[in-house]
Amino acid sequence: xxxxxxxxxxxxxxxxxxxxxxxxxxxxxxxxxxxxxxxxxxxxxxxxxxxxxxxxxxxxxxxxxxxxxxxxxxxxxxxxxxxxxxxxxxxxxxxxxxxxxxxxxxxxxxxxxxxxxxxxxxxxxxxxxxxxxxxxxxxxxxxxxxxxx
Amino acid sequence: xxxxxxxxxxxxxxxxxxxxxxxxxxxxxxxxxxxxxxxxxxxxxxxxxxxxxxxxxxxxxxxxxxxxxxxxxxxxxxxxxxxxxxxxxxxxxxxxxxxxxxxxxxxxxxxxxxxxxxxxxxxxxxxxxxxxxxxxxxxxxxxxxxxxxxxxxxxxxxxxxxxxxxxxxxxxxxxxxxx
Numbered sequence: 001x002x003x004x005x006x007x008x009x010x011x012x013x014x015x016x017x018x019x020x021x022x023x024x025x026x027x028x029x030x031x032x033x034x035x036x037x038x039x040x041x042x043x044x045x046x047x048x049x050x051x052x053x054x055x056x057x058x059x060x061x062x063x064x065x066x067x068x069x070x071x072x073x074x075x076x077x078x079x080x081x082x083x084x085x086x087x088x089x090x091x092x093x094x095x096x097x098x099x100x101x102x103x104x105x106x107x108x109x110x111x112x113x114x115x116x117x118x119x120x121x122x123x124x125x126x127x128x129x130x131x132x133x134x135x136x137x138x139x140x141x142x143x144x145x146x147x148x149x
Numbered sequence: 150x151x152x153x154x155x156x157x158x159x160x161x162x163x164x165x166x167x168x169x170x171x172x173x174x175x176x177x178x179x180x181x182x183x184x185x186x187x188x189x190x191x192x193x194x195x196x197x198x199x200x201x202x203x204x205x206x207x208x209x210x211x212x213x214x215x216x217x218x219x220x221x222x223x224x225x226x227x228x229x230x231x232x233x234x235x236x237x238x239x240x241x242x243x244x245x246x247x248x249x250x251x252x253x254x255x256x257x258x259x260x261x262x263x264x265x266x267x268x269x270x271x272x273x274x275x276x277x278x279x280x281x282x283x284x285x286x287x288x289x290x291x292x293x294x295x296x297x298x299x300x301x302x303x304x305x306x307x308x309x310x311x312x313x314x315x316x317x318x319x320x321x322x323x324x325x326x327x328x
Contacts, residue, residue, distance in 0.1 A: 020309050024302040029185070031301065034193010048192075048219050049211060056206035064198070140187060141180045148176040 008081035019082060033068030034136050036061040037107060040115050044058040050068035051125065054115045067105070092149045098140025103135035156239035157167035168237040175234070182230040186301060189223025192216045193297055200269070202282045210273040231304075245310045251303035258296045264288040 011019045040057050043049040049057065080087050087093045114120045114128045160164060168174055199212045235242045242248045248313050262270070269276070269289045276286055 020306060025184070027301055027305060030299055031187045032194055033192040035189075035194055038188045039191060039195055042219070048216050050215075053207060053211070060204045060206040061195075064203075074259050087156065098185040104239070137184050140184050143181055144180040145176055149173075 008078060009083065012082050015120045019079065019111060019136045022078045024076045026072060026079065029068045029071035029075065030140070033072060034140070035110075036068070037136060038133060039087055040111075041129040041132045043114060044125040051122075052118065054125075058112060065107075067072070072149060087146075089147055090149060092146045096139055096146060099135050099138040099142060103126045103132070104140055106132060151249070152177060153240075153243060156243035159236045159239035159251055162236075165215040165237040165239070168233065168310065170222040175237070178230045178233050182227060182234065185223050185227035185230065188229060190224070190297065192220050194219075197294050200276075200282060200286045202287070208273075209277050211272060212252045213273045244305070245307055247303050247310055251300055251307065254296050258293070258300065261289070261292055261296060 038051070040054055040061070043051060043054045043057055111128055111132050114125055120128075172210065195204065196212050199207065199209050204212075235248065263283075270285050276282065
Protein backbone atom coordinates (compact mmCIF):
# COMPACT_ATOMS: atom_id res chain seq x y z
CA UNK A 1 0.00 0.00 0.00
CA UNK A 2 2.73 2.40 1.06
CA UNK A 3 4.88 1.31 -1.83
CA UNK A 4 2.10 2.15 -4.23
CA UNK A 5 1.56 5.63 -2.87
CA UNK A 6 5.16 6.60 -2.19
CA UNK A 7 6.45 7.77 -5.56
CA UNK A 8 9.92 8.52 -4.19
CA UNK A 9 10.31 5.02 -2.78
CA UNK A 10 8.96 3.60 -6.02
CA UNK A 11 11.56 5.55 -8.02
CA UNK A 12 14.30 4.41 -5.66
CA UNK A 13 13.31 0.77 -6.00
CA UNK A 14 13.30 1.06 -9.77
CA UNK A 15 16.55 2.96 -9.88
CA UNK A 16 18.96 1.68 -7.28
CA UNK A 17 21.32 4.60 -7.88
CA UNK A 18 18.91 7.26 -6.73
CA UNK A 19 19.30 6.84 -2.97
CA UNK A 20 23.14 6.63 -2.93
CA UNK A 21 23.31 9.50 -5.42
CA UNK A 22 21.07 11.65 -3.20
CA UNK A 23 23.34 10.79 -0.26
CA UNK A 24 26.46 11.81 -2.17
CA UNK A 25 24.84 15.12 -3.14
CA UNK A 26 23.77 15.58 0.50
CA UNK A 27 27.34 15.02 1.77
CA UNK A 28 29.06 17.24 -0.80
CA UNK A 29 26.59 20.07 -0.23
CA UNK A 30 26.86 19.89 3.57
CA UNK A 31 30.63 19.95 3.19
CA UNK A 32 30.12 23.22 1.28
CA UNK A 33 27.70 24.91 3.69
CA UNK A 34 29.02 23.61 7.00
CA UNK A 35 32.57 24.09 5.70
CA UNK A 36 31.87 27.77 4.99
CA UNK A 37 30.16 28.32 8.36
CA UNK A 38 32.90 26.59 10.34
CA UNK A 39 35.49 28.66 8.49
CA UNK A 40 33.74 31.74 9.90
CA UNK A 41 33.68 30.03 13.32
CA UNK A 42 37.39 29.31 13.19
CA UNK A 43 38.14 32.89 12.25
CA UNK A 44 35.99 34.04 15.20
CA UNK A 45 38.22 31.81 17.33
CA UNK A 46 41.29 33.33 15.72
CA UNK A 47 42.18 29.99 14.13
CA UNK A 48 43.22 30.12 10.51
CA UNK A 49 41.92 33.38 9.08
CA UNK A 50 41.98 36.33 11.48
CA UNK A 51 39.08 37.57 13.59
CA UNK A 52 38.76 40.72 11.52
CA UNK A 53 38.30 38.61 8.39
CA UNK A 54 35.05 37.17 9.79
CA UNK A 55 32.71 39.93 8.58
CA UNK A 56 34.05 39.92 5.04
CA UNK A 57 34.03 36.14 5.11
CA UNK A 58 30.34 36.03 6.07
CA UNK A 59 29.41 38.41 3.28
CA UNK A 60 31.39 36.63 0.59
CA UNK A 61 30.33 33.11 1.57
CA UNK A 62 26.66 34.00 2.14
CA UNK A 63 25.35 32.96 -1.24
CA UNK A 64 27.43 29.75 -1.30
CA UNK A 65 26.21 28.71 2.13
CA UNK A 66 22.60 29.43 1.20
CA UNK A 67 22.88 27.58 -2.13
CA UNK A 68 24.35 24.64 -0.23
CA UNK A 69 21.41 24.73 2.20
CA UNK A 70 18.91 24.55 -0.65
CA UNK A 71 20.62 21.47 -2.09
CA UNK A 72 21.00 19.90 1.37
CA UNK A 73 17.31 20.32 2.13
CA UNK A 74 16.23 19.06 -1.28
CA UNK A 75 18.44 15.96 -1.19
CA UNK A 76 17.58 15.43 2.47
CA UNK A 77 13.85 15.52 1.75
CA UNK A 78 14.38 12.99 -1.03
CA UNK A 79 16.13 10.66 1.42
CA UNK A 80 13.47 11.30 4.05
CA UNK A 81 10.62 10.61 1.61
CA UNK A 82 11.98 7.15 0.88
CA UNK A 83 10.83 5.99 4.31
CA UNK A 84 9.21 8.81 6.36
CA UNK A 85 8.03 6.58 9.23
CA UNK A 86 11.48 5.17 9.78
CA UNK A 87 12.88 8.70 9.99
CA UNK A 88 10.45 10.67 12.08
CA UNK A 89 9.90 7.88 14.58
CA UNK A 90 13.64 7.72 15.29
CA UNK A 91 14.76 9.69 18.34
CA UNK A 92 18.23 10.13 16.81
CA UNK A 93 16.63 11.71 13.76
CA UNK A 94 14.48 13.96 15.97
CA UNK A 95 17.60 15.15 17.79
CA UNK A 96 19.33 15.76 14.46
CA UNK A 97 16.47 17.86 13.11
CA UNK A 98 16.21 19.81 16.39
CA UNK A 99 19.93 20.60 16.20
CA UNK A 100 19.57 21.48 12.53
CA UNK A 101 16.74 23.94 13.14
CA UNK A 102 18.65 25.49 16.06
CA UNK A 103 21.85 25.65 14.00
CA UNK A 104 20.14 27.37 11.06
CA UNK A 105 18.31 29.85 13.33
CA UNK A 106 21.52 30.55 15.23
CA UNK A 107 23.45 30.96 12.01
CA UNK A 108 21.15 33.65 10.61
CA UNK A 109 20.67 35.55 13.87
CA UNK A 110 23.29 35.72 16.62
CA UNK A 111 26.11 34.09 14.67
CA UNK A 112 25.70 36.45 11.74
CA UNK A 113 25.35 39.52 13.92
CA UNK A 114 28.46 38.79 15.95
CA UNK A 115 30.53 37.84 12.91
CA UNK A 116 29.53 41.05 11.13
CA UNK A 117 30.24 43.35 14.06
CA UNK A 118 33.87 44.27 14.42
CA UNK A 119 33.50 45.34 18.05
CA UNK A 120 32.05 42.18 19.60
CA UNK A 121 34.27 41.16 22.46
CA UNK A 122 36.65 38.23 22.15
CA UNK A 123 34.80 36.13 24.69
CA UNK A 124 31.43 36.61 22.99
CA UNK A 125 32.93 35.80 19.58
CA UNK A 126 34.49 32.65 20.90
CA UNK A 127 31.35 31.48 22.65
CA UNK A 128 29.28 32.06 19.53
CA UNK A 129 31.80 30.14 17.44
CA UNK A 130 31.80 27.30 19.97
CA UNK A 131 27.99 27.00 19.98
CA UNK A 132 27.91 27.04 16.19
CA UNK A 133 30.58 24.34 15.91
CA UNK A 134 28.87 22.10 18.49
CA UNK A 135 25.46 22.43 16.79
CA UNK A 136 26.75 21.65 13.30
CA UNK A 137 28.88 18.74 14.44
CA UNK A 138 25.85 17.38 16.32
CA UNK A 139 23.85 17.54 13.09
CA UNK A 140 26.50 15.48 11.25
CA UNK A 141 26.79 12.94 14.08
CA UNK A 142 22.99 12.70 14.30
CA UNK A 143 22.70 12.01 10.58
CA UNK A 144 25.33 9.30 10.74
CA UNK A 145 24.17 7.65 13.95
CA UNK A 146 20.64 7.53 12.58
CA UNK A 147 21.72 4.95 10.01
CA UNK A 148 23.57 2.90 12.66
CA UNK A 149 20.90 3.07 15.37
CA UNK B 150 53.67 -9.78 0.85
CA UNK B 151 50.71 -9.14 -1.41
CA UNK B 152 48.04 -6.56 -0.67
CA UNK B 153 45.53 -9.34 -0.06
CA UNK B 154 47.84 -10.85 2.56
CA UNK B 155 48.21 -7.47 4.24
CA UNK B 156 44.44 -7.09 4.26
CA UNK B 157 44.01 -10.54 5.83
CA UNK B 158 46.73 -9.86 8.40
CA UNK B 159 45.16 -6.51 9.33
CA UNK B 160 41.72 -7.93 9.79
CA UNK B 161 42.99 -10.73 12.02
CA UNK B 162 44.44 -8.26 14.54
CA UNK B 163 42.55 -8.27 17.78
CA UNK B 164 41.72 -4.56 17.63
CA UNK B 165 40.10 -4.97 14.23
CA UNK B 166 37.54 -7.45 15.54
CA UNK B 167 36.80 -5.35 18.61
CA UNK B 168 36.56 -2.27 16.49
CA UNK B 169 34.15 -3.44 13.82
CA UNK B 170 32.04 -5.31 16.39
CA UNK B 171 31.63 -2.29 18.66
CA UNK B 172 28.29 -0.62 18.35
CA UNK B 173 29.72 2.81 19.09
CA UNK B 174 33.29 2.86 17.92
CA UNK B 175 32.78 2.25 14.22
CA UNK B 176 30.01 4.85 13.75
CA UNK B 177 31.86 7.34 15.98
CA UNK B 178 35.04 7.13 13.93
CA UNK B 179 32.97 7.34 10.76
CA UNK B 180 31.21 10.44 12.14
CA UNK B 181 34.59 12.06 12.90
CA UNK B 182 35.74 11.15 9.39
CA UNK B 183 32.60 12.85 8.03
CA UNK B 184 33.01 15.92 10.26
CA UNK B 185 36.56 16.32 8.95
CA UNK B 186 35.15 16.20 5.42
CA UNK B 187 32.81 19.07 6.29
CA UNK B 188 35.31 21.27 8.16
CA UNK B 189 38.58 20.62 6.34
CA UNK B 190 36.95 19.64 3.06
CA UNK B 191 35.19 22.99 3.38
CA UNK B 192 38.59 24.67 3.57
CA UNK B 193 39.63 22.90 0.38
CA UNK B 194 36.41 24.08 -1.28
CA UNK B 195 37.07 27.65 -0.18
CA UNK B 196 40.61 27.54 -1.53
CA UNK B 197 39.39 26.20 -4.86
CA UNK B 198 36.56 28.72 -5.13
CA UNK B 199 39.08 31.49 -4.42
CA UNK B 200 41.34 30.11 -7.18
CA UNK B 201 38.38 30.13 -9.56
CA UNK B 202 37.97 33.84 -8.81
CA UNK B 203 35.17 33.77 -6.23
CA UNK B 204 35.32 34.95 -2.59
CA UNK B 205 37.58 37.84 -3.53
CA UNK B 206 37.22 39.49 -0.14
CA UNK B 207 40.14 37.35 1.06
CA UNK B 208 43.50 37.39 -0.65
CA UNK B 209 44.58 34.08 -2.11
CA UNK B 210 47.76 34.27 -0.05
CA UNK B 211 45.68 34.49 3.15
CA UNK B 212 43.43 31.63 2.14
CA UNK B 213 46.25 29.32 1.07
CA UNK B 214 48.82 30.12 3.73
CA UNK B 215 46.68 30.59 6.82
CA UNK B 216 44.62 27.50 6.19
CA UNK B 217 47.54 25.28 5.20
CA UNK B 218 48.37 24.10 8.72
CA UNK B 219 44.68 23.38 9.53
CA UNK B 220 44.07 21.58 6.27
CA UNK B 221 47.06 19.37 7.00
CA UNK B 222 45.93 18.72 10.57
CA UNK B 223 42.43 17.85 9.37
CA UNK B 224 43.89 15.66 6.67
CA UNK B 225 45.87 13.65 9.21
CA UNK B 226 42.77 13.12 11.43
CA UNK B 227 40.65 12.24 8.40
CA UNK B 228 43.19 9.71 7.06
CA UNK B 229 43.73 8.19 10.52
CA UNK B 230 39.97 7.64 10.93
CA UNK B 231 39.72 6.31 7.38
CA UNK B 232 42.62 3.94 8.02
CA UNK B 233 40.91 2.61 11.17
CA UNK B 234 37.66 2.07 9.29
CA UNK B 235 39.29 0.32 6.35
CA UNK B 236 41.83 -1.57 8.46
CA UNK B 237 39.18 -3.05 10.73
CA UNK B 238 37.42 -4.63 7.78
CA UNK B 239 40.39 -4.87 5.47
CA UNK B 240 39.33 -7.98 3.59
CA UNK B 241 35.92 -6.50 2.85
CA UNK B 242 37.50 -3.30 1.59
CA UNK B 243 40.11 -5.17 -0.44
CA UNK B 244 37.50 -6.65 -2.79
CA UNK B 245 35.45 -3.46 -2.95
CA UNK B 246 35.96 -1.63 -6.27
CA UNK B 247 34.75 1.68 -4.81
CA UNK B 248 37.52 1.50 -2.23
CA UNK B 249 40.08 1.20 -5.02
CA UNK B 250 38.44 4.00 -6.99
CA UNK B 251 38.75 6.12 -3.84
CA UNK B 252 42.42 5.15 -3.38
CA UNK B 253 43.19 5.89 -7.03
CA UNK B 254 41.53 9.31 -6.82
CA UNK B 255 43.42 9.99 -3.56
CA UNK B 256 46.70 9.14 -5.27
CA UNK B 257 45.75 11.49 -8.11
CA UNK B 258 45.15 14.23 -5.53
CA UNK B 259 48.74 13.70 -4.39
CA UNK B 260 49.96 13.97 -7.98
CA UNK B 261 47.79 17.07 -8.47
CA UNK B 262 49.42 18.74 -5.47
CA UNK B 263 52.89 18.10 -6.82
CA UNK B 264 52.06 19.21 -10.36
CA UNK B 265 50.55 22.53 -9.31
CA UNK B 266 52.70 23.19 -6.25
CA UNK B 267 55.14 25.69 -7.72
CA UNK B 268 52.91 27.35 -10.27
CA UNK B 269 49.84 27.77 -8.05
CA UNK B 270 50.03 26.90 -4.37
CA UNK B 271 53.50 28.38 -3.72
CA UNK B 272 52.90 31.21 -6.14
CA UNK B 273 50.02 32.99 -4.42
CA UNK B 274 51.67 36.42 -4.20
CA UNK B 275 52.01 36.60 -7.97
CA UNK B 276 48.47 35.27 -8.50
CA UNK B 277 47.11 37.90 -6.11
CA UNK B 278 48.83 40.58 -8.18
CA UNK B 279 47.40 39.32 -11.46
CA UNK B 280 44.42 41.12 -13.03
CA UNK B 281 42.50 37.90 -13.59
CA UNK B 282 43.22 34.42 -12.32
CA UNK B 283 45.45 32.65 -14.85
CA UNK B 284 43.87 29.63 -16.49
CA UNK B 285 46.44 27.35 -14.89
CA UNK B 286 45.16 28.29 -11.42
CA UNK B 287 41.58 27.75 -12.53
CA UNK B 288 42.52 24.39 -14.00
CA UNK B 289 44.15 23.39 -10.71
CA UNK B 290 41.00 24.37 -8.81
CA UNK B 291 38.62 22.61 -11.20
CA UNK B 292 40.65 19.39 -11.11
CA UNK B 293 40.94 19.52 -7.33
CA UNK B 294 37.16 19.96 -7.02
CA UNK B 295 36.45 17.03 -9.33
CA UNK B 296 38.96 14.77 -7.54
CA UNK B 297 37.76 15.63 -4.02
CA UNK B 298 34.07 15.29 -4.89
CA UNK B 299 34.97 11.97 -6.52
CA UNK B 300 36.76 10.82 -3.37
CA UNK B 301 33.78 11.72 -1.16
CA UNK B 302 31.25 10.02 -3.45
CA UNK B 303 33.38 6.89 -3.92
CA UNK B 304 33.77 6.78 -0.14
CA UNK B 305 30.02 6.80 0.36
CA UNK B 306 29.57 4.14 -2.33
CA UNK B 307 31.91 1.72 -0.50
CA UNK B 308 29.03 0.98 1.83
CA UNK B 309 26.72 0.02 -1.01
CA UNK B 310 28.88 -2.60 -2.66
CA UNK B 311 27.36 -6.03 -2.16
CA UNK B 312 29.55 -8.13 -4.43
CA UNK B 313 30.08 -8.60 -8.13
CA UNK B 314 26.85 -8.54 -10.10
CA UNK B 315 26.13 -11.79 -11.79
CA UNK B 316 25.88 -11.87 -15.56
CA UNK B 317 22.17 -12.60 -15.23
CA UNK B 318 21.69 -9.37 -13.25
CA UNK B 319 23.35 -7.36 -16.01
CA UNK B 320 21.16 -9.01 -18.61
CA UNK B 321 18.04 -8.29 -16.57
CA UNK B 322 19.01 -4.66 -15.79
CA UNK B 323 17.82 -3.04 -19.07
CA UNK B 324 14.57 -4.97 -18.73
CA UNK B 325 14.13 -3.82 -15.13
CA UNK B 326 14.78 -0.20 -16.11
CA UNK B 327 12.48 -0.41 -19.11
CA UNK B 328 9.71 -1.97 -17.08
